[in-house]
Amino acid sequence: MSTGDGLVGLSVTDSAPTERGDAARNRALLLTAARRLIDEHGADTVTMDDVAAAAGVGKGTLFRRFGSRAGLMIVLLDEAEKAEQQAFMFGPPPLGPGVPPLERLLAYGHERLRFAWDHRVLLSDANSDPQTRFNPPATLHRTHVRMLLEAAGTTGDLDAQTDALLALLDADYVTHQVDDLGRSLQQQGDAWESLARKLCGT
Incomplete structure (x- = not known):
């Protein structure tokens, strides 16, 4: 893809796979909880346990969704x-x-x-x-x-x-x-x- 000045080969990255149904809702729920906790407490203090608890899911679910912190x-x-x-x-x-x-x-x-x-x-x-x-x-x-x-x-x-x-x-x-x-x-x-x-x- 051209960048408009002769430079070719770049395209905006899209790291999130397309999801639907419960999977998409759970993902949105986890991200909303994580953003809220980071806004309230700072990213350096928020743990995966905190995010899972705030989203009302098990920590295993969170790790399956994102792999790691x-x-x-x-x-x-x-x-x-x-x-x-x-x-x-x-x-x-x-x-x-x-x-x-x-x-x-x-x-x-x-x-x-x-x-x-x-x-x-x-x-x-x-x-x-x-x-x-x-x-x-x-x-x-x-x-x-x-x-x-x-x-x-x-x-x-x-x-x-x-x-x-x-x-x-x-x-x-x-x-x-x-x-x-x-x-x-x-x-x-x-x-x-x-x-x-x-x-x-x-």
């Missing part, structure tokens, strides 16, 4: 992730198509940094499981950054450069920078932009 976190992040994906693939510039690839890359870095901070607890939980860390949304983000680097004329190992840029946007890393080192999101964004510009030869 990380799996539940990924589903909760799904709506926000899809909105961000729509923005950087099809939305207005500079995040979306219509400007040079370097401008889009810089806009992406600042936006993803904010997203990582706003959703840091859920992202950290989702990334804690090796089976879910490299999920379809993560793969989509990696593909997007690599394509923009290539379109900007970046030379060298694009895979390594992509991984280096994305490492600076990892939720745990961003949280460490803010909480432990006192580096603001603006400072981190400036550092990310500096690296991106150097990789693109500007």
